[in-house]
Structure formats: C-alpha cells, structure tokens
C-alpha cells in the first residue's frame with residue numbers, strides 16, 4: 001500500500017491533523033474552501049516535496065506561521081513502515097527519509113510515488129516543458145534504478161559546463177566536459193525513449209476504453225534537432241553556447257507531446273476529453289510501475305465529481321481498484337462518488353481546516 005498515516009501541522013488552512021488512511025479508497029468531503037485540496041496537496045508534498053497548485057500561493061505554510069511540518073508513514077513493498085518528514089520554513093527545507101536527512105530531493109524519489117488529477121494543477125498538456133521533463137524524470141526515478149545516478153551525474157556536469165560558459169572560459173575549458181556530458185546524456189535519452197516505448201501501449205489501451213475512436217501518439221523530443229546526433233548538435237551549437245553562456249542542446253531541453261488523431265490535444269479535444277487524456281497518462285504510468293514491481297504510491301483525484309463525468313469517474317476508479325492502488329478522492333458530497341466495490345474505504349470530512357474521520 002502507500003500512505004498509512006499522516007500528521008500535518010500548519011499546512012495551508014490545516015492547523016493540525018493526525019490521520020490514519022485506508023490502503024484502498026479514502027474519500028474526503030467538505031464544502032468549498034474547507035481544505036480538501038489542501039489535504040491532498042499535503043499528501044502530494046510528501047511524495048514530491050512541492051505543490052501541485054498553480055492558482056494559489058505556491059507557499060503552503062499556514063498564514064502567520066513560521067513553518068509547516070508533515071510526517072507521513074509509507075509502507076514499502078516488503079511491508080516495512082518508512083517515515084518521511086518534511087519541515088518547511090520560508091527559506092529552509094528539511095526532509096528526512098527513514099530517520100535520516102536527505103541531501104538531494106531526487107534521493108526521495110521511489111519512496112512514495114504519487115499522481116494527482118486536479119483542476120488546480122499544471123498538467124502534461126498545459127504545463128511548460130520543464131513540467132513535462134519533471135514528470136518524465138520523476139517517473140523514471142521510480143521505474144529505473146540506474147536513472148537517478150545518471151541523471152544526477154548529467155545535472156552536475158551540465159552545471160560545470162554552464163559555469164565555464166558563464167565565466168567566459170576558453171573554449172577548451174568548456175569542451176573538456178563534453179565527453180562526460182555526452183556519456184550521461186545519451187544514457188538519459190536511451191532511458192527516456194525506452195520508457196515511452198513501454199508506456200505507449202498502456203496509454204493506448206487506457207485511452208481506448210475512455211475515449212472511443214481516438215488514436216493517440218506520444219511524440220518525444222530529445223532536446224536537440226532530430227536531424228543530427230547529440231555530439232553533432234553540441235559542436236554546432238558551441239558558438240551560440242559561448243555567446244549566450246549556457247548549453248543549448250541536451251536532455252535538459254527535452255519535451256514530449258501527446259497527439260490525438262494526429263493533432264494537438266489542446267486544440268483538438270474538449271476540456272473534458274483533455275482531462276481524460278491526462279488521467280489515461282497517469283493510469284498508464286501506474287500500470288507500468290506495477291508491471292515493474294515498483295512500490296505503489298497513491299493516486300489523488302481532487303474534486304472528482306466536477307472534473308470528470310460519471311462514466312469516466314467510474315472507469316478511473318475501477319481501473320485504480322484493479323491496480324490495487326491507494327486512492328484519495330475529494331468531492332463536496334461524499335455520496336456523489338461511486339464507491340461500490342471498495343471494501344475498505346475510509347471517509348473523512350473537512351470543515352474550516354479541521355479533518356475528521358467519519359465513522
């Protein structure tokens with residue numbers, strides 16, 4: 001399962017909460033502005049150490065307080081309980097995993113994979129390329145053990161090459177990094193390509209059940225022009241790199257697009273259909289994770305009843321049920337959510353930032 005319990009202190013409008021969750025469905029109800037999204041955001045934060053919200057202040061510390069604190073206990077594949085603690089002050093962040101402080105956020109990856117669908121979030125469709133790269137990297141951190149090490153190595157060498165460029169060092173001092181940069185870059189690229197290859201069939205089958213008659217394609221852009229290899233691209237862009245003070249080409253500029261019937265999803269699909277594409281993408285990732293025996297995290301569906309029509313709600317919930325995923329659903333009315341089939345569901349009600357289990 002995923003998250004067993006969570007203690008919250010001063011996170012948005014939640015002053016304190018101490019919650020024990022179901023390994024299956026957790027249903028969170030409450031009026032508008034009660035704090036439902038805030039609770040999901042706290043859960044998301046445990047997995048990714050950042051917020052998914054883009055329409056409210058990025059800083060989730062409760063107004064007037066110096067810090068927020070989250071302590072969650074996740075259960076590993078082997079059934080061991082692993083605590084994750086996050087304390088955020090305005091200019092300071094401390095993250096503990098299993099009792100030890102972590103130095104890099106990427107070290108947290110793999111401990112609690114979490115996906116969110118919310119009207120209040122960047123998505124693979126409307127977020128920028130940076131958002132899509134993060135989505136892709138985070139997914140790969142979970143499914144490929146070796147990816148994290150090579151990604152960290154690439155990031156470090158790229159930082160050094162860019163520092164040399166910024167400092168207007170002689171060309172030789174810049175290109176001295178290229179061998180190592182290329183080695184890591186090509187491995188990252190290979191991992192990303194194979195990830196998309198593995199993901200695409202899952203995505204196709206999910207989407208076919210949700211959007212009948214639509215053909216989906218994933219188009220990957222590696223971060224340099226398709227007509228040349230990366231070594232060639234690096235040589236070709238060196239002059240520009242020197243002039244602009246940073247490396248123009250490489251996996252740090254990668255992106256991907258989703259096409260439905262050969263056209264862009266945003267221009268070709270209704271808002272409701274776009275939501276379905278996003279959910280399919282997340283479900284496909286979860287399926288792939290499970291196929292690779294990656295510990296299951298949690299799937300967060302914010303304001304489910306207003307985001308998806310009832311047919312799609314049912315389909316998404318039953319797909320998650322089949323995957324034995326832990327699910328957190330928020331809705332104004334708990335009764336509006338189709339909970340049939342979930343034996344061990346738990347219900348929570350939120351009112352003015354106070355979360356209580358409904359028994």
Ligand SMILES: Nc1ncnc2c1ncn2[C@@H]1O[C@H](COP(=O)(O)OP(=O)(O)O)[C@@H](O)[C@H]1O
Nearest residue numbers: 012013032033034035036037038060061062063
């Ligand atoms: N940093 C903060 N400190 C205190 N309250 C906040 C903070 N950020 C947002 N809020 C408030 O928290 C309340 C709950 O918001 P939200 O979780 O979005 O509610 P819901 O999803 O239930 O509609 C809102 O009234 C919002 O203004």
Ligand SMILES: [Mg+2]
Nearest residue numbers: 036037038303
């Ligand atoms: Mg909300």
